Amino acid sequence: MMLPEIPRRSWSQRWHVKGLVGTGILLVLLVASSRMTGVDVGMFFSNFGQFLNLLVRMSSPTWSYTAVIIRPLLETIQMAILGTTIGAAFAIPFAVLSASNLIHNRFLRGVTRLFLDLVRTLPDLLLAAIFVAVFGIGSTAGVVTLAIFSFGMVSKLFYEVIEAIDMGPLEALESVGASKITIIWFAVLPQILNQFVSYFLYTLEINVRASTVLGYLGAGGIGVFLQRSLNEFNYSQTAVIILATLAVVLVIDGVSNHLRRVLL
C-alpha cells in the first residue's frame, strides 16, 4: 500500500518567487507613480474641510433651476441619438470588412481592424475639443464627436456578432451561386439584426452618459450649463444638473434594458 505522498514543490514554488517578484514590481510602481504625481495624503485630509464644504453646498439644490435645464437635457439626448445613429451606420460596412468569416482577404481585414483600433484609442473629450475647434461651439461638434466615438465601439461589437453567426445558410446560398450582396441580405442580416439593435441601444446608453460632459468643452447639451455653474461656483445649480442627468441616464438605461431583453 502506498502512503499518500505530499506533492513535491519546486524551489521557486517553495519560496513563492512569482508572488514575491509580482508584489515587488507592484510596490516599486506604486512608489514611483505616487512620487511622480506628488500624492500627499496629509494635504488631502487637511483640505478635506473645503471638499466637505463643497459637498454641503451641493446638498441643497435649487430646484427652480430644473426648468432652465430641461431644454439642454433634451438636446443632450438628441445629440446622443443622432451621433449613435450616424456612427452605427458607418460602422456596418467596416464591421463586414473586418469579419473573418465574410472577408477572406487577410490584408484588407488587417488594415480595417488596425484603423478601427486606432479610432478606439481616442477618448471622447479629446475628440470633442478638436471638433469644437473645427465646427465652432454648438451641438454639431458634439454630434460628430459622438458619431466617431460610437463608430469605433459599434464596429467592434458588430464584427464580433458577425463572426459568431451560423455559416450554414451562407454556404447554402453560396452553393447555388448567389452574389455576395444577396448572401449578406438573406443569410447574414436575419441572423444578426436583433443583436445589432441590442448593441446599438447599449451604445446609446453609453453615449447619453458621455454627451452630458461633452458640453464642458463647448460641444452642446447639458455640459455647457455644467461648466457655467462650476465656473460661477454655483454648486447648488451643479447639484441640480447632476441629479437631473442621473435621472435621465437611469430612465434611458431602463428603457434600453427593457427593449434589449425583449429583443434577445
Add this chain to the structure above:
Amino acid sequence: MMTTTLIEKSHRTLWQRWNWLIWVVVIGGLYYWTVNGLKFTGLQESAGTVSRSIAAGLAHPQWSYVYDGTGEDLTSLILQTLAIAFLGTIVSAVISVPFAFWAARGTHEHFFLRSGSGKVVLTLIRTFPEIVLAIMFIKAVGPGSYAGVLAVSIHSIGMLGKLFSEAIENMDRGSEEAIVSAGGRAGQVFALATVPTIMPEFFSYTLYRFEIAVRSASILGMVGAGGIGTPMIFAIQTRNWPKVGIILLGIVLMVLLIDTLSEQLRKRLI
C-alpha cells in the same frame, strides 16, 4: 406552398401582423424630433480651412516636443498620465473590495436590503461625472495630478465595485463549504476559500479598469487635473496643430501599448 401560407395566416392575429407599424411611427417620430431639435446653425465658415490646417499639423508633428529634458515634454507627461491611471486604479481596487461585499447579494439574504442599498450607492458613484469629481478635488488639493489620482480612484469604485460584487455573487462556493464542513471559522473561510477563489477575477477586472483609467487620465488634464490633457487643451486653444499632432500620436501609441500589454497579462491570469 398552399399549406404553409394557410398555417401562417391562421397563426397571426391582426395585431401581430400590423404592430410593426407602431414601431415605424414611434421610431420615425423620435428621429423627426431629434433632427428638428438640434440646431446646426453657428457652423464656422472657417471649418474647411481649420480642418486643412489640422491635417497639415497632424502630418508634420512637432518632433522636438517628444523629449526636451524640462519635465514638461511629451514623454514625462505621458509617464505622469500613466502614473495617475495606475495609482488611481490601485487605490480604487482596494477601496472597492468592501463596497463589493456590501453590494453582493448574499445567499441567505431575504429582502436584499443590504445588497440593494450597496448597488444604489455604486450606481450613484458611477453616474457622477468624472470631470466634475476632478474639479471638486482640484478645489480641495489644488490643480495637478494629485487631483487626477483622487478623481480616478473615487470614480472607478462605481464600476469596479459592481464588477467585483458580480464576481462574488457568481463565485464557486465549493471551497467555502469544504472549510465550513471541516470546522473552519468565518475568518478562516474568508482567508483560505473566498479570497483565493475570487482573486484572479479581481485582478482581471482591475487590469481592464486600468485600460479605461489610462484613457480618462489623458483627458482629465483638460480641466487641470494633471497629465497630458493640459498641454493638449492649450495646444488646441492656441491652434498649435503640429503640437496637437504629436500629442495625439503619443496618446494613441500609449493606449495601444497599454491595451496590448494588459490583454497579454489577462490571458495569463485566467
